[in-house]
Structures are given as structure tokens and as C-alpha cells.
Amino acid sequence: MIWLAIILGLLGLWLWRRSNALRASTGLPWRAVVYHDTTRRELSKPLFSARYQLTGKPDYVLADGKALIPVEVKPQRQATSPRQGDILQLAAYCLLLEEATGVAPRYGLLRYAQHTFQVDWTDQLYQALIETLAIMRADLTLTEVERSHEEPWRCNACGFGDRCTDALEYD
Ligand code: SF4
Known part of the structure; x- marks a missing residue:
């Protein structure tokens, strides 16, 4: 019985440390x-x-x-x-x-x-x-709305690239 208590205690400690590590990795408050x-x-x-x-x-x-x-x-x-x-x-x-x-x-x-x-x-x-x-x-x-090219990479991934007259050219 004492072994079972020790194993449960160790498991609890491991879970506590693991949850703390996970929380720290998110950078979010607890x-x-x-x-x-x-x-x-x-x-x-x-x-x-x-x-x-x-x-x-x-x-x-x-x-x-x-x-x-x-x-x-x-x-x-x-x-x-x-x-x-x-x-x-x-x-x-x-x-x-x-x-x-x-x-x-x-x-x-x-x-x-x-x-x-x-x-x-x-x-x-x-x-x-x-x-x-x-x-x-x-x-x-x-x-008429002017396209924004503040984030040029968007054109490269845009599904309208073949129809859009304002699309940026990529090689
Ligand atoms: S292809 Fe045209 S619609 Fe698409 S992100 Fe570029 S400018 Fe915008």
C-alpha cells in the first residue's frame, strides 16, 4: 500500500511539473x-x-x-x-x-x-x-478601392492573383 501512495505521489508531482512547463511555454498568465x-x-x-x-x-x-x-x-x-x-x-x-x-x-x-x-x-x-x-x-x-500592399507576401498566396489587376509580380 505504501508503494501505491509513493507512486501516486510521484505521478502527481510529475503532472504538476508538466503543467507548469506547459503554462510557461504559452506565455499566458495562470x-x-x-x-x-x-x-x-x-x-x-x-x-x-x-x-x-x-x-x-x-x-x-x-x-x-x-x-x-x-x-x-x-x-x-x-x-x-x-x-x-x-x-x-x-x-x-x-x-x-x-x-x-x-x-x-x-x-x-x-x-x-x-x-x-x-x-x-x-x-x-x-x-x-x-x-x-x-x-x-x-x-x-x-x-473603387485601392489595394494595400503593406504586406506584399499576401499577393503570393492570394487566390485572386490570376484575376487581380493589382497583383504584385513574383518570379
Ligand atoms: S492579388 Fe490582388 S486581391 Fe490578392 S492580395 Fe494581391 S492585390 Fe490583394
Whole structure:
């Protein structure tokens, strides 16, 4: 019987060390995961705000007391500072969670390949998001829209490359 207790104790110690190592490798804080979108049940239900006509689904939502923290994971991103588009995407999730729960997240988390960034959900970020949404909606009514080539590699992988007159040429 004593051997069984020792084996169970060692197993428990191994599992504890393994979970700590896994947590450290994600770079995310140690909080309860409320939901993450790799499970089928949650995948079918993105967040939606009728007031803002906005919908979206963060990769993870972590519990922070009564508030929730959205987490967006970009495992291929190697940057050492968060990109503006990713910040705005995370801001949209903060707004959606605030709308859904009535409690504003204090921040969201952006996880890149090597770094995790905390993005505070501030009045300034809310304003930037609202202004960006207004610009995007105005663009929807345009008949001519200039292509952005800020990320040239996208042309190389784009499915419209053979029909698009603005496609960048690759050898
Ligand atoms: S091929 Fe055209 S549509 Fe596709 S990424 Fe390039 S510019 Fe955009």
C-alpha cells in the first residue's frame, strides 16, 4: 500500500511539473480558461453586438474575477511589438465581451510566437476602434478601392492573383 501512495505521489508531482512547463511555454498568465475556440460547442457561437453591428470570436477567454479577458493567438507572428490591426481586433473582442457581460475587460492579451502583449482596454482604444469601424463601413460603399500592399507576401498566396489587376509580380 505504501508503494501505491509513493507512486501516486510521484505521478502527481510529475503532472504538476508538466503543467507548469506547459503554462510557461504559452506565455499566458495562470488563470482559469473559460472558453477556447478549439472545442466544437463554442465554435458555433461567436460573440455578437447588435448595437455595434459587430461579431467575432477570440481564440480564448480567461476569467479575471467577474470580468473576462480575450486572448488572440498569432503563433506565426515574430514581431516584438503588437501590430495595430491585431490591437484593433483584440479591442473588438473587448467590446464584444463588455456588451455580452456588462463588465468591461481591463485588458486583452495578444500572443505572438515569442511574446505576449497586454493591451489595455481604454477609452482611447475604444475611440480608435469606433473610428476604424466607421472608416471600414464607409469603404464598403466605394466602387473603387485601392489595394494595400503593406504586406506584399499576401499577393503570393492570394487566390485572386490570376484575376487581380493589382497583383504584385513574383518570379
Ligand atoms: S492579388 Fe490582388 S486581391 Fe490578392 S492580395 Fe494581391 S492585390 Fe490583394
